[in-house]
Amino acid sequence: MRGEVLERYRRQLREGWRVVADQKLEREFSFPDFRQALAFTNQVGELAEQEGHHPDVFLAWGLVRLTLWTHSSGGLTESDFILAAKVDALEAGVAGKPRAEPGS
Numbered sequence: 001m002r003g004e005v006l007e008r009y010r011r012q013l014r015e016g017w018r019v020v021a022d023q024k025l026e027r028e029f030s031f032p033d034f035r036q037a038l039a040f041t042n043q044v045g046e047l048a049e050q051e052g053h054h055p056d057v058f059l060a061w062g063l064v065r066l067t068l069w070t071h072s073s074g075g076l077t078e079s080d081f082i083l084a085a086k087v088d089a090l091e092a093g094v095a096g097k098p099r100a101e102p103g104s
Helices: 003-011 034-051 078-092
Strands: 018-020 024-030 056-060 063-068
Touching (some): 034 078, 063 078
16 A cells, blocks of 8 residues: 555544554554553553454553554555554544543
8 A cells, every 4th residue: 555545544544643654554642651551552452452453562651652564565554544543443532541540
């Protein structure tokens, strides 16, 4: 997937996703603490298992960076954008926005 088709798919996602070298889709998510970043990471992990499509995940204090690409094709496919849209739904609270545990 390249060029205008790639850009058309990217525009359907929430703000923040960027295409890297026409081969990967990447977005950073910010959180107020490590616990919420970890909770979101775990939600993304569950979603990835359900979808059978696994992003590269970077987790740090208050930050999660996801990188999506289809390893077998060596670049982006429609399934990467589908997973990105589902992650957007998680982040928007449709499937449950990460929350701090009581007492945190």
